[in-house]
Amino acid sequence: MGMEVWLYSHGSNGEFTIDTIQRCYTLKSLWNDRAVRSTWKKLPKQSAIVFYKDxxxxxxxxxxxxxxxxxxxxEDSGKLNKEVSSFMVYTTSEDPSMGKVEITADDPGSLFDKAELNGTTGSQ
Structure with a gap:
């Protein structure tokens, strides 16, 4: 069962299904610097999610x-509004000890194409 991270922009949304903690997920161009809000579920207990500008x-x-x-x-906080470029779920520290990869949105029934995560090379 994968962890789900949703990003929302005015009029569109993208679901990102991830399976690894301590891994940095950099957003591909379609979602880079667009998010105004995020929701998540199925994260491990005692974990944290961090969103980065770069x-x-x-x-x-x-x-x-x-x-x-x-x-x-x-948007409401005035922090990283339309500036999020990467995120990570962690339990011990903000060190991406499980690597860094690029990710595209799953198909949530919106305007985005179905994409796959290639965790070995960080590209599609």
Whole structure:
């Protein structure tokens, strides 16, 4: 059972199904710098999710410990609004010890094409 992270922009949304904690997920161009809000579910208990301004889990960040499910409004908080480029779920530290990969949205029934995550090379 994968963890689900949803990103929302005005009029569209994207679901990202991930299966690894301590892995940095960099958003491909379609969702890079677009999110105004996020929700998540099925995260491990005692974990946290962190969103980063820059690719490869760097730059300014916002961390939420609302797990296994929760939400965050970048727009309402005025932090990282339309600036999120990567995210990670972690339990021990913000070190992406399980690697860094690029990810595209699953097909949530919106305008996005079905995509696959290639965790070995970080590309499609």
């Amino acid at each position: 690719a490869r889990c760097s730059g300014d960040s916002i961390t939420s410990r609302n797990t296994p499910s929760g939400s965050y409004s970048f």
